[in-house]
Amino acid sequence: MDKTQLKTQKFIVKFFPEVMIKGTKAKRQMINQIYNNIKSLMDKISEDITIKKFFDKVEVVCAIEVVDEVRQKLIQTPGVELVLEAIQIDNVSTLDEIKVKVNEFMGGEIEGKTFVVRAKRSGTHEFKSTNIEQTVGGYMLANNDTKGVKLKDAEVTINLELIEKQLNIITYRHKGLGGFPIGTQGSILSLMSGGFDSTVASYLTMKRGVKTHFIFFNLGGVAHEIGVKQVAYYLWNKFGSSHRVSFISVPFEDVVTEIFRSTNESYMGVTLKRLMFMAASKIADNMKIDAIMTGESIAQVSSQTLRNLALIDQVTKKLVLRPLCTMNKPEIIDIAENIGTRRFAETMPEYCGVISKNPVTHGSFDKMEQEAKKFDYSVLDKAIENSKETYVDKMVDNINDEVGQLEVVNDIAGKNYTIIDIRQGQNCLEIADVEILKIPFYNLKKEFKKLPLEKEYLLYCDKGILSQLHGQYLRDSENYTNIKVYRPKEK
Ligand SMILES: Nc1ncnc2c1ncn2[C@@H]1O[C@H](COP(=O)(O)OP(=O)(O)OP(=O)(O)O)[C@@H](O)[C@H]1O
Numbered sequence: 007m008d009k010t011q012l013k014t015q016k017f018i019v020k021f022f023p024e025v026m027i028k029g030t031k032a033k034r035q036m037i038n039q040i041y042n043n044i045k046s047l048m049d050k051i052s053e054d055i056t057i058k059k060f061f062d063k064v065e066v067v068c069a070i071e072v073v074d075e076v077r078q079k080l081i082q083t084p085g086v087e088l089v090l091e092a093i094q095i096d097n098v099s100t101l102d103e104i105k106v107k108v109n110e111f112m113g114g115e116i117e118g119k120t121f122v123v124r125a126k127r128s129g130t131h132e133f134k135s136t137n138i139e140q141t142v143g144g145y146m147l148a149n150n151d152t153k154g155v156k157l158k159d160a161e162v163t164i165n166l167e168l169i170e171k172q173l174n175i176i177t178y179r180h181k182g183l184g185g186f187p188i189g190t191q192g193s194i195l196s197l198m199s200g201g202f203d204s205t206v207a208s209y210l211t212m213k214r215g216v217k218t219h220f221i222f223f224n225l226g227g228v229a230h231e232i233g234v235k236q237v238a239y240y241l242w243n244k245f246g247s248s249h250r251v252s253f254i255s256v257p258f259e260d261v262v263t264e265i266f267r268s269t270n271e272s273y274m275g276v277t278l279k280r281l282m283f284m285a286a287s288k289i290a291d292n293m294k295i296d297a298i299m300t301g302e303s304i305a306q307v308s309s310q311t312l313r314n315l316a317l318i319d320q321v322t323k324k325l326v327l328r329p330l331c332t333m334n335k336p337e338i339i340d341i342a343e344n345i346g347t348r349r350f351a352e353t354m355p356e357y358c359g360v361i362s363k364n365p366v367t368h369g370s371f372d373k374m375e376q377e378a379k380k381f382d383y384s385v386l387d388k389a390i391e392n393s394k395e396t397y398v399d400k401m402v403d404n405i406n407d408e409v410g411q412l413e414v415v416n417d418i419a420g421k422n423y424t425i426i427d428i429r430q431g432q433n434c435l436e437i438a439d440v441e442i443l444k445i446p447f448y449n450l451k452k453e454f455k456k457l458p459l460e461k462e463y464l465l466y467c468d469k470g471i472l473s474q475l476h477g478q479y480l481r482d483s484e485n486y487t488n489i490k491v492y493r494p495k496e497k
Contacts, residue, residue, distance in 0.1 A: 012070065012093065013069065013070055014067050014068065014069055014070065015067070015068055015069075015070055015073045015076070015091060016065060016066070016067045016091070016092045016093070016094050016174070017065065017066040017067075017068075017076065017077065017080055017089055017090065017091060017092070018063050018064075018065055018089075018090040018092050018167075018174065018176075019040075019044065019063055019064040019065070019066060019080055019086050019088075019089055019090075019182075020062070020063050020086070020087050020088040020089075020090070020182075021036075021037065021040060021062070021063070021085060021086065021087055022085055022086070022087045022182075022184045022185060022186065023087060024186070025037070025040075025085060025186065025187075026062070035190065036085065036186065036187055036190055037059065037061070037064075038059075039085070039187040039188075039189050039190050040064060040083070040085045040086070040187040041057065041059040041064055042189070042248075043083060043084075043085070043187050043188060043189065043248035043249075044057055044064055044066065044080070044083060044248075045057050046248045047079050047083065047247065047248050048066060048068070048076065048079070050247070051068075051072050051075050051076060051079065052068065052069065052072050054068075054069060055067065055068040055069075055072070055076065056068075066080065077089065077091070077180065080180075080182070081180050081181075081182055081183065082183055082244055082245050083182070083183060083187075083245075083248070084183055084184075084185040084186060084187055084188050084212060084213045084214070084215055084245065084246075085183075085184075085185060085186050085187035085188075085215065086182035086183060086184075087181075087182050087184055088179060088180070088181065088182055089179075089180040089182055090174075090176050090178070090179055090180075091176070091177045091178040091179075091180075092167070092174040092175060092176050092177065093111050093174070093175040093177060094172060094173070094174055095107050095172070095173040095174075095175070096171065096172055096173075097171050098168075098171055098172075098173045099131075099171050101133055101137060101138065101141040101142075102141075104138060104141070104142060104166075104168070104173055105141050105142045105144075105145035105146070106145075107173060107175075108123075108142050108146070108164065108166065108173075108175055109142075109145055109146050109149055109150070111175055112146070112164050112175060113146060113149065113150050115162055115164075116146060116150055116152045116162050116164075117150060117151055117152065118151065118152065118153060119152060119153055119160075119161040119162050120152070120153045120154055120155070120156035120160045120161045120162070121143075121146070121152060121155060121156070121160050121161065121162040121163070121164060122143070122155060122156060122157055122160040122162075122163050122164070123138070123139045123142045123143040123146070123163075123164045123166065124139060124163055124164070124165050124166070125138035125139050125142070125165075125166040125167070125168065126166070126167050126168070127167075127168045127169075128168070128169050128170075129168070129169055129170035129171075130170070131168065135168075138166060138168065142164070142166070143155050146164075165179075183213055183245070184213070185213035185214050185215060186214055186215025187215055188212060188215055188216070188217055188246055188248055188249050189215070189217060189248070189249060190215045191214060191215040191216045191217075192216060192217065192295075192296065192297070193216065193217040193218075193219060193293070193295045193296075193297075194211050194216050194217070194218055194219070194295065194297045194298065194299050194327065195219050195220075195221050195254075195286055195289065195290045195293065195295050195297070195298045195299070196208045196211065196218050196219065196220050196221065196298075196299045196300075197221055197222075197223075197282060197286055197298065197299065197300045197301075198220040198221065198222050198234055198237075198238055199222070199223075199234065199301070199354075200222075200230070200233050200234035200236075200237050200238075200350065200351065200354040201301070201351050201354055202301070202335075202338050202339055202342050202347075202348070202351040203300075203301025203302070203303060203306075203330055203338060204300065204301035205237050205241060205301070205342065205347040205350065205351060206301065206329075206330060206338050206341045206342050206345075206347070207299055207300065207301040207327075207328070207329045207330050208220070208238075208241055208299070208301075209241055209245060209341065209345050209347070210329040210330075210341075211299060211327070211329060212241065212245045212246045213245065217246075217249050217251060218246060218251060218299075219251045219252045219253070219254070219293065219295065220234075220238045220251070220252070220253045220254065220398070221253075221254045221255075221256065221285075221286050221289060221298075222234045222235075222238075222253065222254070222255050222256070223256050223258040223261075223282050223285070224255055224256065224257050224258055224259065225258050225259065225262055228478075228482045228483075229479055229482060229483040230354070231255060232475050232478055232479045232482070233350070233353070233354045233479065234354070235253060235401055235475060236350060236472060236475045236476070236479075237347055237350040237351070237354070238253055238398060238401075239398055239401055239471060239472075239475070240346070240347065240350065240472070241345075241347065242398045242399075244345070244346070245345075247399070250397055250398075250399060251397070251398050252293070252395050252396065252397060252398065253395070253396050253397075253398050253401055254289055254393055254394070254395045254396075255393060255394050255396075256285055256289075256389050256390065256392075256393040257389055257392050257393070258281075258282075258389055260385050260388065260389060261278075261281055261385055261386055261389050262278070263385075264381060264382055264385040264386075265277055265278060265281070265381070268377075268380040268381045268382065269377050269380065269381065270373075270377055271364055272364050272365055272366040273366060273369065273373070273374065273377045274365070275308065275309040275365045276309050276314050276317050276318060276365070276366070276369055276374065277377060277378070277381070279309055279318045280317070280318050280320070280321045280378070281381075281386055283298065283318055283319070283321050283322045283326075284321050284322065284386060285386060285389060285390050285393075286298045286322075286324075287321070287322040287323070287324045288390055289390065289393060290324055295324075296324060296325055297324055297325040297326070297327055298322065298324050298325075298326055298327070299326070299327040299328070299329065300326070300328055301328075301329075301330055302315060302328045302330070302331065303328070303330040303331055303332070303333055303334075303335075303338070304331050304332065306335065308365040308366070308367045309365060311367050311368060313367075313368045313369055314366070314367070314368075314369055315328075317369050317371065317374050320371075320374075346430070349430065349446070349447070349448030350448070352448065353448050353451065411474065411478075412474055412477045412478060412481065412489060412490055412491050413490045413491070414470065414474075414490070414491045414492075414493050415464055415490050415491065415492050415493070416493055416494060416495045417494075417495070418437075418440060418464070418492065422462070423440070423462050423463070423464045423490075423492070424440075424441045424442070424443060424457075424461050424462070424463050424464070425437070425440060425441070425442045425443070425463075425464045425465075425466050425492055426442075426443045426444075426445050426450070426454075426463055426464070426465050426466065427442060427443070427444050427445070427466045427467075428445060428446060428447040428450055428465055428466065428467050428472065428473055428476060429446065429447075429466075429467050429468060430446040430447065430448070431446075435466055442466075443457075447467075447472060447476050450476055450480065451479075451480065451483075451484070454480055454484075454486070455484075459488065460488075461488065462488050462490070463488055463489050463490070464489075464490050464491065464492035465477045465489060465490075465491055465492065466491075466492040470491055470492075470493035473491045473492070474491050477489045477490070477491055
């Protein structure tokens with residue numbers, strides 16, 4: 007048998023080193039949490055996936071059909087350092103059995119190549135790890151047409167783990183996300199404007215094990231809200247979907263109007279942030295959350311000087327985290343690129359600019375106090391009262407209530423639709439006799455304009471959620487009426 011004939015795949019999940027150096031109690035709690043998180047994520051993929059917990063790893067075994075999805079989820083789970091793919095062989099006790107089994111599965115991999123065997127062993131055996139390496143190496147060399155054994159820089163490394171009588175042949179190693187499991191570090195409320203900074207900041211707290219809820223202040227524009235919801239959903243789905251989190255939307259148009267009425271122009275930007283902080287703190291209180299977070303970074307814009315950040319922090323007793331405070335923009339953009347949020351950020355509509363004309367860079371505490379007195383806080387109270395909380399996993403249903411859902415088409419037989427596959431970086435969907443265009447979501451706004459208006463378009467993505475959001479965005483910002491969502495019935 008070779009490995010292409012296997013019907014199941016085993017993954018060995020190793021924990022982040024900082025988890026492993028904790029005291030016994032904290033370590034046990036974290037490992038339980040990683041296990042629970044993985045279980046909840048795997049259950050969503052298939053109920054037939056088995057998960058076993060050990061003191062230093064979790065093992066996951068899944069059917070080959072879902073292997074790509076499982077691998078991807080494990081790599082993106084906070085707290086996971088390494089994901090190994092392994093072939094498990096039970097009841098091997100002699101070197102002869104090991105060498106034959108390893109050769110059976112891995113012989114094909116070393117044809118025409120240099121190779122080396124590396125082994126680790128735990129349990130009671132009559133031989134050492136080096137005996138495994140030498141015996142297996144010698145046997146494979148004699149039985150395959152290779153370029154020989156090379157101890158350093160071999161083209162193929164065959165990694166073996168023998169645990170008592172269980173042999174694992176490690177076929178792939180993937181670097182995990184690291185960090186701590188979500189659920190071990192409490193919750194935070196992330197002020198989310200959808201640009202590079204707040205999305206990267208949110209990713210960093212998720213990765214550090216903090217349950218990250220989102221709050222968005224709508225300064226005017228359905229398109230901005232939909233854009234922020236898209237990226238919040240993307241982040242949650244990718245890195246945090248083991249836990250349910252909220253998205254809170256606060257209507258801030260009237261607050262902005264009141265700022266224009268009451269506040270000196272140079273203090274408008276700082277005032278807006280202070281009002282966002284006041285609202286976020288109050289909402290965090292209701293949610294029993296101790297900390298709020300922004301994507302601010304020292305000196306990036308005028309409201310982000312140390313003095314102005316200090317003026318902003320005056321209005322809250324909450325712990326304020328600014329994970330990006332000392333990062334440079336290129337570093338932030340690199341992270342956004344790696345986690346896939348760059349394209350969202352680049353297409354996010356900007357609204358904040360409207361109130362940052364001639365901003366003060368070193369505001370005065372006294373002057374700020376005077377300015378703050380002129381504001382009518384009943385407007386802020388009203389905005390908080392009218393805020394809407396939605397679970398991120400239920401968000402699409404809720405956007406639908408507010409702005410009207412695009413029709414979802416399950417069956418295209420006999421219809422003349424053009425499908426647009428909006429997924430990024432995947433092969434284009436293929437259906438016989440149907441016109442299918444590949445336009446990644448970040449190019450959609452630009453490219454959709456160029457398409458013939460008389461046709462009917464169906465947007466397609468993995469779960470029907472991003473296509474619903476993007477379709478609504480096009481409809482509401484550009485007034486298109488010829489867009490629906492394609493969601494084929496699951497087989
Ligand atoms: N409309 C908003 N809703 C929620 N939070 C906001 C909003 N506008 C700004 N913030 C928060 O304030 C921070 C600083 O905002 P600012 O507009 O000064 O910078 P930015 O570079 O546009 O931020 P980003 O890249 O995150 O969009 C943001 O990172 C975000 O945390």
